Amino acid sequence: MEVLTSVLVTPERGVEGDCRGIIKPGGKGKRQVSLMERADWDAVMAELGRQVPWWERRANLLVDGLDLPQTPGQLIRVGPVLLTVTAECDPCIRMEAVAAGLEAALTPDWRGGALARVLEGGTITVGDRITIEEP
Known part of the structure; x- marks a missing residue:
């Protein structure tokens, strides 16, 4: 995992440097971008009595001050990038390690x-505004 202050996100490749974002022939791009709420991570750490860095979750983006939508099709704008929620990002057994x-x-x-597909690309920078948009 690599923590960045800015990253290019495109409809073709998802988050630059993350192979899971590349849409394969016949694919739908369901996992192009993964997002996690800081409040959720902090609550989980408090419950477990641990202090593990958020990037150990292996999410692409950590969002703060926003309740991520839990309905596929909802739109999220992060700076210039427009995403559509595709599914819940279920934790895997790797988290136990x-x-x-x-x-x-x-x-x-x-x-x-949440998992999302990229509708409009651009460069996301730490501190960019994040909003929920009407579908």
Whole structure:
């Protein structure tokens, strides 16, 4: 994992440098971008009595001050980038290697985050405005 202050996000490749964002022939781009709420991560860490860096979740973007939509088709704008929510980002067994109980703690109420497809690309920079848009 690499923590960046800005990154290019495109409809063809998702987050630059993350192979999961590339749309394969016949694919739908369901996992181009993964987003997680800081409040959810902080709550999980408090429950587990741990202090693990958020990037251990392996999410592309950590958002602060916004309740991520939990409905596929909802639109999220991050700076110039427009995303559409495709699904919940279910935590995997790999989370148990990070901290015991982490997979279960991330499971309820989309705490593991949301997956999205890129509709409009651009460069996202830390501190960019993030908003929910009308579909």
